[in-house]
Amino acid sequence: MVAEKIDGKLISTDLRLKIKNEIELLKKTHENFKPKIVIIQVGDRPDSSTYVRMKLKSCSEVGIEGELLKYDSNISEIEMIEKLNTLNNDKSVHGILVQLPLPSQLDEETITNSVNVEKDVDGFSELNIAAVFKKNSKLKIIPCTPKGIMYMLDYEKIQLQGKNAVVCGRSDIVGGPMGKLLEKKGATVTTLHSKSTPEQFKFYLKNADIIVSAVGKPNFINGNDIKPGCVIIDVGTNYIPDETKKSGQRMVGDVDFDSCSQIASKITPVPGGVGPMTVVMVLHNLLQTAKEQEGIL
Amino acid sequence: MVAEKIDGKLISTDLRLKIKNEIELLKKTHENFKPKIVIIQVGDRPDSSTYVRMKLKSCSEVGIEGELLKYDSNISEIEMIEKLNTLNNDKSVHGILVQLPLPSQLDEETITNSVNVEKDVDGFSELNIAAVFKKNSKLKIIPCTPKGIMYMLDYEKIQLQGKNAVVCGRSDIVGGPMGKLLEKKGATVTTLHSKSTPEQFKFYLKNADIIVSAVGKPNFINGNDIKPGCVIIDVGTNYIPDETKKSGQRMVGDVDFDSCSQIASKITPVPGGVGPMTVVMVLHNLLQTAKEQEGIL
Incomplete structure (x- = not known):
């Protein structure tokens, strides 16, 4: 199997255009x-x-x-x-x-x-975090990275209900809300973190249908670690030495793209995956808050 | 293996006495x-x-x-x-x-x-929920049932770090905060819920070192479902018909106690497990808020 690339650049460009058009229209009306x-x-x-x-x-x-x-x-x-x-x-x-x-x-x-x-377009304030965490709370502003990932998964029509999802990392702005958002869409979520053992990583990754990795370690997830056909979202942005680059370094994710793309069904590249989605979600959140504050439904 | 009973009545009585003594002392000083x-x-x-x-x-x-x-x-x-x-x-x-x-x-x-x-001694307000959810937030008031369970696990010296924990149920006041509190103590947590499939329940329960069940279904977890030596915390309070009782019914948990106690290493009974802990945690939270408001460290 050679995985299909989830093109964050394309999806974010598409969404950015939608936002631009909506703002243009709203300015007219x-x-x-x-x-x-x-x-x-x-x-x-x-x-x-x-x-x-x-x-x-x-x-x-x-x-x-x-x-x-x-x-x-x-x-x-x-x-x-x-x-x-x-x-x-x-x-x-x-x-x-x-x-x-x-x-x-x-x-x-x-x-x-x-x-x-x-006005908290980053979604970092306690009340916004509580809204993500609470089961029946009306969602307010969702932090940009997990929101961007949910948008991508939806765009790619990836089924979440009944699936095993694994989130690597438990930060307040990525891993934490990510797990909760996947759970709200019906996935059964396990969060792996710094205190999880190597055996636990091995066990849960191998059984995951969807993997979101946000640990900040290059080559953290390898093709041997994963289940055939899984979907991989790579949030990592790590720099490794690369003499062929003028800067002497190159940006990579947490996931070994070459080996994983032989096993997974879909995978985000780094760069060009999650990164552009995070940026566009700031705009998306701002459009939402502006409409709310101006009383536009 | 015949499981040791985790005696919520005993642990809560012990804690209640500690609270009583502390209040007596504080009133004197x-x-x-x-x-x-x-x-x-x-x-x-x-x-x-x-x-x-x-x-x-x-x-x-x-x-x-x-x-x-x-x-x-x-x-x-x-x-x-x-x-x-x-x-x-x-x-x-x-x-x-x-x-x-x-x-x-x-x-x-x-x-x-x-x-x-x-003053929110139940720990149900958004800011208290956010504090449970956020990684580095100073914990404020923790909802009584998950707080009581964490107290029990600690009292029983049950190791959490590196363990597979499964929480069944994702309510805002039990399952949700429970998973997060276990994770904060180093467990790797999977939350099972109404959208998890029977296969998922089977898979995760069988691999769990610690199970917390709060689904509200009698006999939901059976001895065949669990891993030898696991620890079971039963939050369920369900009523089933029982002709031998004057009321015609009897309270049971989510867990089939007889079969599970042959496999688990420790298990809470219902009644006499989590229930008494929840009540005493109201007192514990109140003592905490009273001390804070009166400026007593």
Whole structure:
């Protein structure tokens, strides 16, 4: 078997176009509809700057106004919360995104929870996390990476009910909500994590119909580890040395693509898989919050 | 193998005594320490009245003042929220417990979330649920049944790290938090639920080192289904006909005790297992909130 590639670039491009068209239409039908996101960057880590630039560019491409607020890396927590409160109360702002990681004087949980839950387009605030976790809660804003993966699985018409799903990694923003979202669609989910034994990884991976890996280790999952015909979603972004590249390195996922694609039925590449979906979901969440705040159904 | 019985009555009696002694001591060292719980009952379902009576009795036995507020079954949601707000602001009240289920005009999620998170001794409010779900969040108030089960497992010195745990049922107040708490202690957890197939139940149960069942079906798990030496926690409370009883019925769990106790290493009986632990955890949570609110470390 040679696996079909799940093309995150194509799926995200398609969704981005849909978002762009919807915003264009809404601007025509609702003259005050001006969706706007504010991105907050503290300090100037180069990786954060790259992500922020990418997000602003994506916003502008679909007709979302993006504003970048840059603060000095030693801003105090109180000052930061005051700034967030001002944005929370600003009716022209529909989404607030605090670029992580933050410098150590700012507690990420406190800051994340200071973003109004209605404007929390990352879906990181406690109330949004609780909504993912609760069985019957009306889903509010879903964190972008797991939301993007669910969108991909749906786009690819992958059956979840009655399937064995394995999530590797249990972070608050990927692994945790991922497992819960798969479960809500009827999958039976096992979460593997840093305290799982090698035998447990072996046992559960071999029996998985769907694998989502977010552990951050190159070549973590190999063709020998998996069940024929399974579907693999690779969230890993790892850099390994590669002399053929100008940068001297190359980005790979958690999954050994070559061996796994001989066994799986579908697999996401890295790059070009989950990554582009995560970015477009920021736009999707922003469109949702803007519509809600402007009272558009 | 004949399983050892995990005696919830004994463990809860032991814990109740510890709580009683701690409250006695705190009353001596802090003259204003007067732990108080308010229980709200809407309408007069006989089962609710029984539970409320049990809880009030337990409170009084350990030195917690209990007050019962009974409201008419057609109280409006606004009125109910106003009453909760008054209690939220009343410094003499350390815990508020709304007896569920509520009549249909009251949305349980809205009401539950109207209880101040610091006084939510049931642990049902969104912020407490989010704290259970988030990886690094400081745990606040844990729902009583899963908290009681974790206490039992710890009391019995049952190793969780590296073990296969299976939770049957995914409710917001038992199965959901249960899985997360087991995972936080290092177990690798699979949650089985109404959409899991019979084959999935068979596969995962047979490989489980620890089983927590909360599905509400008598004889749901049988000796043939389980792995020799496993630990079984039975949360089920089901009634089956029994002519030898005056009431004509008898309470049983989800687990066929006779056959499972031949295979498992430890097992909770029903009654006398999880039930008494759940009740004592209300007291434990109340002691915690009272200490926090009175600034006692």
